[in-house]
Amino acid sequence: MPEQSSPAQEIAAGYATSGNAVELGSVVVDGQVDAGARVRIPLAMMNRHGLVAGATGTGKTKTLQGLAEQLSNAGVPVVMADVKGDLSGLSHPGASNDKVTARAADTGDDWAPTAYPVQFLSLGTSGIGVPVRATISGFGPILLSKVLGLNDTQESTLGLIFHWADSKGLPLLDTKDLRSVITHLTSDAGKADLQGIGGVSSATAGVILRALSNLDAQGGNEFFGEPELVVADLIRQTDGKGVISLLELGNLQGKPALFSTFLMWLLAELFEELPEEGDLDAPKLVFFFDEAHLLFHDASKAFLDRIEQTVKLIRSKGVGVFFCTQLPTDVPNAVLSQLGARVQHALRAFTPDDQKALTQTVKTYPTTPHYELDKALTSLGIGEAIVTVLSEKGAPTPVAWTRLRAPRSLMDTIGDDAIKQAAAASELHGKYSQAVDRESAYEMMAQKMAPPAEQPRAEQPPEQSAPAREKEEPGFIEQVMGNSAVKSFFRSAASALGREITRGVFGTRRR
Ligand SMILES: Nc1ncnc2c1ncn2[C@@H]1O[C@H](COP(=O)(O)OP(=O)(O)OP(=O)(O)O)[C@@H](O)[C@H]1O
Ligand SMILES: [Mg+2]
Structure with missing residues (x-):
């Protein structure tokens, strides 16, 4: 029994x-x-x-x-x-x-x-x-809206802005790239593009720009990139x-x-x-x-x-x-x-x-x-x-x-000191410790130049040394946007940059 x-x-x-x-x-x-x-x-x-x-x-x-x-x-x-x-x-x-x-x-x-x-x-x-x-482009509009605290209308506006940049193959790596694209779309030069995507009010774009500035002030610019x-x-x-x-x-x-x-x-x-x-x-x-x-x-x-x-x-x-x-x-x-x-x-x-x-x-x-x-x-x-x-x-x-x-x-x-030591000695340290600021939407405008033929996704070689990020002057984007070379850059962006970015289930970039 x-x-x-x-x-x-x-x-x-x-x-x-x-x-x-x-x-x-x-x-x-x-x-x-x-x-x-x-x-x-x-x-x-x-x-x-x-x-x-x-x-x-x-x-x-x-x-x-x-x-x-x-x-x-x-x-x-x-x-x-x-x-x-x-x-x-x-x-x-x-x-x-x-x-x-x-x-x-x-x-x-x-x-x-x-x-x-x-x-x-x-x-x-x-x-x-x-x-x-993570890059702004990799994050995608839905996740970024959560971080920026945007409401549903603002979120769909951000979606349209991403869609435009994606369709042009414009690399949005960091917050200044996104800011430069939004500023373009709401400028006189960008009117035609704006009409093409529809439904973006400049007031909403302004809210998104302000939210981006707040994020930068909180260190967003050291995270996105x-x-x-x-x-x-x-x-x-x-x-x-x-x-x-x-x-x-x-x-x-x-x-x-x-x-x-x-x-x-x-x-x-x-x-x-x-x-x-x-x-x-x-x-x-x-x-x-x-x-x-x-x-x-x-x-x-x-x-x-x-x-x-x-x-x-x-x-x-x-x-x-x-x-x-x-x-x-x-x-x-x-x-x-x-x-x-x-x-x-x-x-x-x-x-x-x-x-x-x-x-x-x-x-x-x-x-x-x-x-x-x-x-x-x-x-x-x-x-x-x-x-x-x-x-x-x-x-x-x-x-x-x-x-x-x-x-x-x-x-x-x-304790923090032991964590820092372990991180510095770890396998991933060499690969990720340095930020890299490769050419993207913002830099292209800043240099008033035609974009390079190809924009491969960065597969960063380990320990590549980083060019120092330059401090952005206030009003810089606005100055650049008024430049006719920049206007023509945006007009030709579609043909020059090629690869369209597609997005997966979470709106994050699909490779
Ligand atoms: N499985 C366990 N074995 C031994 N001790 C435990 C165990 N679970 C909890 N304790 C004791 O209870 C304390 C509190 O547990 P813990 O930190 O996991 O709580 P918590 O629910 O995460 O709290 P909080 O919401 O504040 O983060 C621990 O410091 C430990 O002393
Ligand atoms: Mg806990």
Whole structure:
């Protein structure tokens, strides 16, 4: 006669049994943890996406840290936003203490301090990681509108402006390129072009120009430009371990829109670049969006639609996306419904709004005979979560109150100096540390010259030295625009520059 199994074991029976899975932790029932009742996410289901949510201080970041460690161990590269700097500890072995030892025993974990391969990245040159950039053209109008805080009308105007520049094959690399094109279109010389694209009012163009100036004042000009980050550089292994690319928010605290939109750009780039895959045993890359509310906050309909579409489609490219935020209600339903794994840390129920969010959260879980979910969700301990994931067969697993494993790397920041040192010594430093200002729309006008025959997309040779960027004088574009050579340049731009730029699902450039 088989022994009667406990509720904890009954729950665990619904989870993966093989080792080819990420270990989350062990099942808790009636306050008792069963170290042998394991809660796992099969590696093959990591591309079915997930949500890690919970009130502040409940253990979300440590959950991400633990997931990243195990993915790296399995050879899967990871990209994460390090919003508070505390994920930098992934690069150092953790410190043992009584709490960690107790948690290891609770979760049947043969815990040992371990460091993981980390690549530190930052947006623009004033950050602490290796600077990464995107071009204005690569970003495209929808993402740029999000960064500029444009409304729907302004967003569609920007779309028309991009469309015009794209059709002329005009390289918009940095903010001054875009400014020069907008200034042209709203000048006397550009009237004919403007009529050709229709629907651009000079008042709206003026708003966009002002928003661009604000962005520049906030450091946008050090982020937009070349060399543009090549997403293949995020899909790397070292000694069989997946490299964890940490995007340090650092001094961008005041510019969350740029930071979160850049992450979305990365995802769109991955979607455009990676081939279709069948069902893989393990994902090619897992992407963690910490502080995901920043992404959805104030987002346009077009932007939200694209997120939804990208999340839906990127799964078939072998990429998993995990959103991390305080409340599940921060994530639009259309996106939420595509997230196969739920790791819900404790929720607060202080205010009527909290209560509403709690009720909504409960509704998104499968029913469970073992827990009263509303009570469970408000009484979870730190580093515990209510979990349901997809089994190897793709079915939702039983709801499990889970005590999560402790990360094996350092649960703290390693500090700015150590991050800077690691970045300077890293593989990508030579390729990306220097900005390159190649000839583009702005320079061509400035030189009052005919454009060169070909404008290949920059495949920057490593360590190419950069010509110093010249400071732009006020009113310069306006002066240049009045010049007849410039007017004729714009008239001939179409024939001279050739290659039309096409845009993919997110409005980002397709190669
Ligand atoms: N899995 C875990 N193992 C060990 N300790 C943990 C674990 N999860 C959380 N802790 C403890 O709880 C603290 C807070 O966790 P964490 O920083 O992950 O919270 P958070 O939800 O990300 O908070 P915030 O919203 O403020 O960023 C950690 O510093 C650690 O001491
Ligand atoms: Mg956190």
